[in-house]
Amino acid sequence: MSRTLLEAPIPVQLSTDGLKRRILEQLNEEAVIGLDSLVQMLPEYTWNQIFYAVDQLARAGRIVLRRHGYDYTLFSTAYPT
Numbered sequence: 001m002s003r004t005l006l007e008a009p010i011p012v013q014l015s016t017d018g019l020k021r022r023i024l025e026q027l028n029e030e031a032v033i034g035l036d037s038l039v040q041m042l043p044e045y046t047w048n049q050i051f052y053a054v055d056q057l058a059r060a061g062r063i064v065l066r067r068h069g070y071d072y073t074l075f076s077t078a079y080p081t
Helices: 016-030 035-041 047-059
Strands: 032-034 063-068 071-076
Touching (some): 016 035, 016 071, 032 035, 035 071, 047 063, 047 071
Antiparallel strands (some): 032 071, 063 071
């Protein structure tokens, strides 16, 4: 079966491990990042992908995640919270 020009391209699945690594790299540089700012820094990922990776990192104790009202803030574990 051949593909026609009108078919949508198959989306590339970006690695969760690669995303986690990028998040940790950003936190090493900045120590504190708002979730909305992080989403803007990583436009190739969806909000859901980023939040899922952030949640996994927080549950594993690799970052600290705090909620302030409707805003989430990520902290490096080296940052005194």
